[in-house]
Amino acid sequence: MELKEWKPIYDKIMDDFGFNKENDLKSAFILSDIINNTKNNIPLDSMEELIKNKDVYVFGAGPSLKKHIKILKSIIEDENNKNDKNFIIISADGATKALLEEDIVPDIIVSDLDGDLNAIFESNERGSVVVVHAHGDNIALIKNYAPKLKNIIGSSQVPEEIPYLINYGGFTDGDRCCFFAEHFGAKRIILCGMDFGEYTTKYSRPYLKNDIEKADGVKIKKLKYAEKLINWLMENGNSEILFINNIIDEK
Numbered sequence: 507m508e509l510k511e512w513k514p515i516y517d518k519i520m521d522d523f524g525f526n527k528e529n530d531l532k533s534a535f536i537l538s539d540i541i542n543n544t545k546n547n548i549p550l551d552s553m554e555e556l557i558k559n560k561d562v563y564v565f566g567a568g569p570s571l572k573k574h575i576k577i578l579k580s581i582i583e584d585e586n587n588k589n590d591k592n593f594i595i596i597s598a599d600g601a602t603k604a605l606l607e608e609d610i611v612p613d614i615i616v617s618d619l620d621g622d623l624n625a626i627f628e629s630n631e632r633g634s635v636v637v638v639h640a641h642g643d644n645i646a647l648i649k650n651y652a653p654k655l656k657n658i659i660g661s662s663q664v665p666e667e668i669p670y671l672i673n674y675g676g677f678t679d680g681d682r683c684c685f686f687a688e689h690f691g692a693k694r695i696i697l698c699g700m701d702f703g704e705y706t707t708k709y710s711r712p713y714l715k716n717d718i719e720k721a722d723g724v725k726i727k728k729l730k731y732a733e734k735l736i737n738w739l740m741e742n743g744n745s746e747i748l749f750i751n752n753i754i755d756e757k
């Protein structure tokens with residue numbers, strides 16, 4: 507999505523949640539300075555090589571996450587037998603922990619660093635690229651952890667151009683995975699654990715007592731935007747977007 511298309515959507519979201527635009531900008535420049543000083547970013551060209559014309563499995567932290575990881579595992583076995591891996595895995599923040607529990611290291615993690623940081627650092631050590639997202643409410647996390655990661659891509663949600671940072675549109679970590687995959691030419695985007703709705707998991711909210719619980723009001727509202735933005739991408743993007751259940755039906 508172009509920045510000029512994103513701006514009115516951004517304005518509406520900021521207004522709706524009462525988030526502070528100046529803090530978003532401040533956070534973006536802090537991340538930009540970190541990358542300028544540490545040079546811990548990777549070239550964007552490498553993302554095109556990784557994603558173009560591939561099937562991209564995007565994992566969110568909804569109630570179907572574990573079930574969908576099991577389906578992915580059977581697909582991975584099939585692909586290994588065929589010897590031509592033509593897919594990649596992008597995980598949205600909290601979903602990374604669930605993938606690691608099944609010994610799957612995502613190719614890319616999209617995170618505002620408020621998920622399970624141990625899982626993000628372990629995956630990063632094992633080869634995941636981390637798309638680190640700066641916004642007004644994660645400034646301390648950006649300052650503390652962005653310099654310690656390697657192979658990152660900086661990301662922001664402000665409609666201004668910021669050195670070293672991308673903004674391809676999208677709001678929550680999950681829908682930004684999809685805008686990222688679309689930008690780099692994914693053939694298909696296959697949604698896993700992307701349930702939206704009113705229930706969430708301990709992978710998204712680690713303090714929950716049960717594995718799945720009713721989400722709080724702000725989370726439900728964020729999920730509504732995530733769903734709307736992915737619907738926008740289904741209508742306006744070039745990548746085909748489908749749910750993993752449809753893939754199973756195909757086979």
Ligand SMILES: Nc1ncnc2c1ncn2[C@@H]1O[C@H](COP(=O)(O)OP(=O)(O)OP(=O)(O)O)[C@@H](O)[C@H]1O
Binds near residue numbers: 565567620703
């Ligand atoms: N029911 C769901 N519960 C949680 N995440 C979901 C669900 N359905 C889809 N998702 C996607 O999975 C992603 C998981 O990310 P996670 O909840 O860890 O971080 P987040 O986007 O930073 O959210 P928050 O700001 O609420 O912490 C979400 O961004 C969302 O797009």
Ligand SMILES: Nc1nc2c(c(=O)[nH]1)N=C(CO)CN2
Binds near residue numbers: 525530663678
């Ligand atoms: N300012 C601000 N921006 C965000 C926030 C948030 O809590 N505050 N959460 C997001 C992920 O869901 C994405 N963007």
Ligand SMILES: [Mg+2]
Binds near residue numbers: 599621
């Ligand atoms: Mg997050």
